[in-house]
Amino acid sequence: MNYLSSLILLAVLLVSCKPNKSSDTAQLDEKPLKLKEALADKFLIGTALNIRQISGYNPEELEVVRQNFNSIVAENCMKSERLVPNQGEYDFSIADKFVAFGEENNMVIHGHTLIWHSQTPKWFFKDSLDQEINRDELISRMKNHINTVVSRYKGKIKTWDVVNEAVLDDGTLRKSKFYDLLGEDFIKMAFEFAHEADPDAELYYNDYSTSLPEKREGIVRMVKQLQEQGVPIHGVGMQGHVGMDYPELEEFEKTITAFSDLGLKVSVTEFDITVLPSPWDNQGAEVSANFEYKEKMNPYPNKLPDSVSTAFNKRCLDFFKLFLKHEDKIDKVTLWGVNDGNSWRNNWPIGGRKDYPLLFDRDNKPKSVVDSIIAIAKK
Template sequence: MMVFVVKGNAQTLESQTLKQALKDNFAIGTAMNAWQITGRDTAATRIIKEQFNAIVAENCMKSGRLQPEEGKFTFELADQFVEFGEQNDILINGHTLIWHSQAPRWFFTDEEGQDVSREVLIERMKKHIHTVVGRYKGRVATWDVVNEAILDDGSYRESKFYQIIGEDFIKLAFLFAHEADPEAELYYNDYSMAEPGKREGVVRMVKKLQAEGVKIDGIGMQGHIGLHHPEIREFEKSIEAFADLGVEVMVTELDLTVLPSPWDDQGAEVSKNFDYEDKMNPFPDGLPDEVVDAFNARYLEFFGLFLKHRDKISRVTLWGVADQHSWRNGWPIRGRTDYPLLFDRDNKAKEVVSHIIQLSNQ
């Protein structure tokens, strides 16, 4: 049982959950995988119901999963995801409509394997977005419309969408999503958002969309952080810069790796992979006390920042429920053991959860 005395208040808090403690600040969410959506992972499903009031589809709503072949949609798992949110009165976020990384190959090519024309790709985008968003109209509250279109230096990523359509693919995606569900909130989502170059690039892109009258409701800052990167002040500058655009800010994919990085920037470019080395997997059997202390302090530093800017942040979402579910275990080096989430491999709340609850009540 967790018991705290709140500063300035004689009331004690007993067994409070994350969603109860944070309800007056922002929504607290988690990503759901297939085992949780289908109910096979009963322990994780229990945690989601008890602790979180927002969910996001980890993989089942990405275009490669929903439309692996042209015109053949596979909605079974996505339908179950939406039904779970509805049955448990949880905010549902759809992720993601347009993303270069998990788009099916057919999206960009003709029968001969050559790149399709600009007109064909625009039509395919429109059909996909209209079909998906239209199916869940009035049921999925928010959509990550475009994911990871800006590089760390602020330039546009030269994805197939960009190469064939140009930067207008972003505007078109938002227009198509708005046509399909005028009431849904529409977001742009990206990683390394504390990088000054990316911050400036995203601001330029959003300002251009706004000047053209395009509906964009928010910006998602993927929170894939480490013990030493990014600098928290740079993260804060991005929260402030994005909020100044008049849109909501979300922390969309929060996790905290304790493992060494094979590069310097600690980004989240999922196409990068490195070979396994024992020195890159220093904690296969558990974390030393000093690392636990550093982990707790880092999470509390960031939640303190989120609470400071509660007037700007509408949602904070963890990218997974418990450590065994995290993509961090296999990326960017397969076979490692990481500890990035708030619940451990026994599906028990870590010490830091009680600290976050206490912090939120101060």
Template sequence: MKRKRWTVSFLCICGLIIGVTAHKKADHTRKSVLKDAYAGKFYIGTALNESQIEGKNEKEVALVKEQFNAIVAENCMKSERIHPEENTYDFTLPDKFVAFGEQNGMQINGHTLIWHSQAPEWFFEDGDGNTVSREVLIQRMKEHIHTVVGRYKGRVKTWDVVNEAVLDNGNLRKSKFYEIIGEDYLKLAFEFAREADPEAKLYYNDYSTALPEKRKGIVRMVRKLQEQGVSIDGIGMQGHVDINTPAIEEFEKSILAFSELGVKVMITEFDMTVLPSPWEKTGAEVSAKFEYSKEMDPYKEGLPHNIVRTFDSRCAAFFKLFLKHEDKISRVTFWGVNDGNSWRNNWPVPGRTDYPLLFDRNNQPKSAIDSILAVVYNNR
């Protein structure tokens, strides 16, 4: 009888130990997931490239499902891709992108409707190659926005309506939209998007938003649109930063300045280059291009420990800032899934090896993730 009781007790103790161990393992797993760690704070998103949308890289797709709860298409929704000819739309990839988000319960973000870059030339020309009239471009813009936004009405929750319309000095960019239509193209773009889906959240999106003059220019532009009765829900701060600039304090000033307009703030394209810059600018002007040199590509074989520590510390500093202003920020999105498919490897110097994201080229978490997770868990 005693032996039987001892056996039962032993089994109970073993079961308790196994249960506690399993609980600890499950808790550890949960705590290593970004979207879980920041649940209730803001969405944690990533940009998907064509291969990921097509499901060609199973490990990357699994990583997206595990770590993120918001997605944005890196390229396939830009007008050049989705509307290559006047009477031709290609919704093949965008449809798959939206379906992926819906199947995995993610917030789906549309990027981008009106952008001077990666816009098809036919937008601005007639059949003879002449510049179209103001009326023609307005109609083309309206038709494009109504068709794209209308197709995903109620499914794509947020749209980058206008992208990168303000220069670093705060002045409006003299794009073809501006030259042909005038400043009104901004107002019209938001009005057309609102008509196409009254429930969608509409954003203005830009880089280098921590620059004081650019900050003022964006505030000035958005305030003027608001005074004209235009409804803007948020401002996207792209967050293409490096390990030295911009100053965290300047980034915070922009979060505050934008939120004071009565809109939400999103960090829409966060990544952090560790590579030297071949120019004095720190933005994301995609037209910039410089010749390759070994001096501009110092970490081909991997990062030294001091750079890793700096990267990790700066990532933590940014997330401390985001957490401090969680009431103002609705989403933080990384521009890419892993280091290997980041645009930073080819901009502004093609062929470099950069390490700007949280997962390495083998989809393994980097030490920066621990720093980012510690920010939120140490704050509880």
């Protein structure tokens, strides 16, 4: 063998001895998918931000948001009680930070909420003498508030909850102050005012317990009336405050279909799953309800038992399977909080309890169901 042939043989041997990456090794080198990546071609996946997070006090929680979510909603800072506690004195400082965070991270920003019977400042319905205002004055205040807020974020906030929780569980309209002074027209007006302020924004009606047949029918009836009047309404938000045994998935699915059949976008909003016992039969999310603390109603003060954790993961995955089944109808799914520790479920309807209702635990670690959701989304 000559010298040149020896060099060629040596080169071949070196190449053949070089370790090849197996498919398993290649998979290990691949960056694991996050929720927003796995669901990217299905629907938006969002979460609610609280005031402390928006103010920068919990950077580790914001990192969870950046990595896993592509849509955000403000839990409280955009409600009228927070924005304008005193007549004519708007404070947009926190709301501006919230919107800036969404823009900086290329997220879809959802506005919550313009008109709601709860968390509305008392002055909204009173004159300078503390007397109830008349119909014309309330219309003027509604229009001014909606225009002030929506116009400020025109082109930045893409979707709005215009009216929140106006229908009772029996399907009739809630007799709120708005209803008392304006009748059912307050809903129509709110949507028209919002559309005038930003014609390009998508406008939603949002409510809880929409799986109850009577309530579902009441919302469908209300929306059809709005559509017949030419009112600009583009979607319905189904609040997902659910439990381990309510509602039935079949009823939740019926509501997705019923709202989609109206020609509207459907969003699953405020999604969380309580593992705690309920002190009453009502399955809703009426924030004014509260009950006295009793130890038996706080069964997991230190840790969630493995059996309950397994049941939670199954329940959550069942819902996401349903969402994926109807991905052609659902625009976004939004969790009501980033981790278990900052969920409102810990204090409602009984203060001082410890609940475990979200996808990330108190240490900001994803629960095992997150990997399961990613796996079924990839199929």
